[in-house]
Amino acid sequence: MKYTEILEVVRQYIEQFYDAKEDSTLTFHNFAHTHDVVTHATKMAKHYGLDERETFVVTTASWFHDTGYYTGEANGHEQRGAEMAGGFLKNLGVKEELIQEVQKCIMATVMPQKPENLLQQIMCDADLYHFGTEQFSERNMLMQEEVERKTGCKIDNNNWRKATICLLESHFFKTGYGRELLEYGKKKNLERLKRKETRGMMRKSHIPNSCLGE
Template identity: 50%
Template sequence: MDYGSLLVKIQTHLSAQSGNNGQSYCFHNALHTRDVVKATEEMSRHYKLSDEDHFIVLTAAYFHDLGYLSGGATDHEQRSADAATQFLRDNGVSVEVIEKVEGCILSTRMPQSPRNLLEKILCDADLFHLGKATFEERNKLMLQEAEKVQGVKIDKSTWRMLTISLLEKHKYHTDYAQEHLEEGKQVNLDALKKKQKKSQAKVEATSEKSRKPERGIETMFRITSANSQRLSDMADNKSNILLTVNSIILSVIVAVLLKALDSNPHLIIPTCLLMMGSVTTMVLAILATIPKIPDGYFKPEDVEQKSVNLLFFGNFYKTKFNDYQGAMNKAMDDKDFLYGMLTKDVYSQGVVLGRKYRLLRYAYGVFMFGLVLSIAAFVVAIILSK
């Protein structure tokens, strides 16, 4: 078989698909594939591989990251191997060669697990950049890719720690890579550790200088609590408005419309729609204002574990004063306990507000659509009755 011509065909085939990469994969792109192929060729020449073995490992290098284009990083090795298998079958390559190409690609799955020289060559070529001078630039591209794919900003210090862990655990499998790349990888690792050490020292210095401003924290809790109370009052007022308006509507329905249904049967459906909308709105408005109160007790172990919020009356209104006073004295002597209670209090207010406003949203929605639907029904009923 003419392996040289088939390699040219592989390059053409993959070049046609490279435009599908998009902008998300700024590391695992055509440039990375070219680097891996170049490193593979370098080691293939060193080990004086046969034409068939050279074809196998080079084909695996070309295809090893193709799976990124059809599903991202997860299981991309298997998709890459499947794509290579399909292409080679279509071009009449033997099953034995195909299986070796597939084995090389799958061996790059982290943690790498090469079983023979060809697989070791591809694994080392895939991470060739760890020992090169271009490592810092390639690592930045890897960070950018991770941020774009995950859709979140990754802290540089966190990424640096992950990279340090990778370099410390990684080992090259071939003698060639160990001889030519281990020293460079150690240089890159030392540089990362040096940067991380400086970053941590800077964070510690900043932390030492910026102690928690207690007055600012207390102001924050006070303002947050006041805002929550104001929003709760607004929610109650909105509920009262809905209850008042719908009470008037129900009164009109009972006093006027229900009496007129005997002589105007065509108004039965619109009247029922209006009544159902009003009743449903009132039920939702009432649910939004119904308070939920706990049993009024707290246990001594709750105080020991700092898990009770002594600032909410629902947790202590049935508790004896002496027990409550002792718990509060302990809380006032423990800043973490006190701030923890304030945090729980703010959070609890937020949970209650979330429930209130969710029910109010439903209530206003039912009221609006019910009113529009009822009026439309009245208009249709009057027109049809003529």
């Protein structure tokens, strides 16, 4: 099987898919995010010396992992993305065993993430790679904007920050690569959020009770 040739077909298909399914409400889960995930997964595949078959699995899973956002609600998008990948790869003559590996990598990204092998661990860390980067604040704002657009409801910034703090505190990178490269950055992002939380609480504590309706 010529993995590189099939990967090129997959890449072209996903690019066309996102072009055709453009959705202005998806400010985070879009082609830019997918491309980032593919880039990070490919980088980790090289770091771990994966062979062509293994690299094909994680890269293909990365291309398809968020396509389900464009075919239904956020809930269950992983399953829909896995099904789309399965149908597409089957039409290309990819063996069922290999298709299932791709699908399991996609399904490993369901929160809370529970990867069962290195390939799934790589997929999980590639998906949440931004947790440990300087781009986290920007990506987090895009995620908040996406939820607001999808629900039609404005989210209080303090509530969103609290939820994000809980998310980062409960998360851990699954690969040694992720822990070594990204854990420190995630810790800094978490500390930054907590400082903002503390400042907000201090400001509120200086507001007269009459202003708070108490």
